[in-house]
Amino acid sequence: MFVEAIKKVSLFTRPIHIISREYNSDFIIPGTATMFFVNELGVAITCKHVAQIIMKTDAVNNQYSKFKTEKLSLTNSNKYKRKLRELEKKYQYRKNITIQVKNLFVDCVDKLDSYEIALHPIYDLAIIRFKGYTKLSYTNHAVFLKDEEQIQQGRSLCRLGYPFPEFSNYKYNPEKDDIEWTAEGRHNTPRFPIDGIITRKISNKGETVGIELTTPGLKGQSGGPLFDTDGKIYGMQFITHHLHLGFDIKEEEIFEGSKKKKVSNHPFLHLGNCVHVNIIKSFLKDSNIKFYEE
Numbered sequence: 524m525f526v527e528a529i530k531k532v533s534l535f536t537r538p539i540h541i542i543s544r545e546y547n548s549d550f551i552i553p554g555t556a557t558m559f560f561v562n563e564l565g566v567a568i569t570c571k572h573v574a575q576i577i578m579k580t581d582a583v584n585n586q587y588s589k590f591k592t593e594k595l596s597l598t599n600s601n602k603y604k605r606k607l608r609e610l611e612k613k614y615q616y617r618k619n620i621t622i623q624v625k626n627l628f629v630d631c632v633d634k635l636d637s638y639e640i641a642l643h644p645i646y647d648l649a650i651i652r653f654k655g656y657t658k659l660s661y662t663n664h665a666v667f668l669k670d671e672e673q674i675q676q677g678r679s680l681c682r683l684g685y686p687f688p689e690f691s692n693y694k695y696n697p698e699k700d701d702i703e704w705t706a707e708g709r710h711n712t713p714r715f716p717i718d719g720i721i722t723r724k725i726s727n728k729g730e731t732v733g734i735e736l737t738t739p740g741l742k743g744q745s746g747g748p749l750f751d752t753d754g755k756i757y758g759m760q761f762i763t764h765h766l767h768l769g770f771d772i773k774e775e776e777i778f779e780g781s782k783k784k785k786v787s788n789h790p791f792l793h794l795g796n797c798v799h800v801n802i803i804k805s806f807l808k809d810s811n812i813k814f815y816e817e
Contacts, residue, residue, distance in 0.1 A: 531754035534663040538685035540627040557684035557747035565653035569746030574649035632656035647761040684744025740795035758797035
């Protein structure tokens with residue numbers, strides 16, 4: 524049903540690759556998010572919560588750089604362990620605290636000089652404007668739905684994103700105590716569509732602000748487009764809500780092979796929520812961003 528639409532939307536939908544590292548660990552955690560371009564001028568949208576990760580990257584990395592410098596000065600101290608604990612307390616570093624983050628905008632522009640990010644004041648929506656490029660690496664752009672009356676309960680729609688971080692072009696550099704992008708390894712990650720039907724419209728103070736679907740938006744699809752069979756954009760995936768179904772099973776006996784086993788289960792229905800197309804268009808208008816609708 525969505526074969527041609529996915530081909531069309533893929534031309535302007537792109538992954539954001541993210542790698543991070545926690546304190547006292549050299550294990551690199553890969554992650555993904557999604558963005559899509561709204562015009563031919565290097566302007567894309569994604570989720571606010573994704574944009575905030577990007578915006579905090581420099582601060583996170585700069586803080587760890589300062590920590591490393593101070594830690595190096597403790598090397599010859601006869602009270603090294605105590606001094607290190609004091610330094611960790613100063614920087615609030617402990618297990619499971621992120622100390623480094625690196626981001627990569629994949630196949631967006633030929634070279635990235637800088638970018639500007641604008642956050643929506645209320646909703647999980649952000650604009651990214653790329654600057655300093657000479658050539659775009661995406662083709663085509665989003666065309667937004669003009670007639671919101673087409674957003675009706677039961678209509679089938681699809682989302683596209685990059686929920687599975689299969690890229691591997693990164694490493695930990697022990698000499699620099701740093702995480703790095705590399706020329707080796709897999710540079711891409713698979714796009715993944717998921718369809719569903721509209722269940723409800725999401726409202727805020729009488730205004731329709733979102734669209735709920737029968738299927739979840741997968742992790743990494745945040746910022747991905749919601750579209751119909753023509754590739755027309757209805758919204759943007761931003762969160763998945765989990766509704767308790769009430770069909771709980773407690774200590775139920777089942778057979779596993781030839782043995783009895785007691786199991787419990789608390790099922791939930793996972794419903795993807797998307798920012799409504801009208802919210803997106805209004806934000807683009809207010810930001811003087813060119814966009815297309817049909």
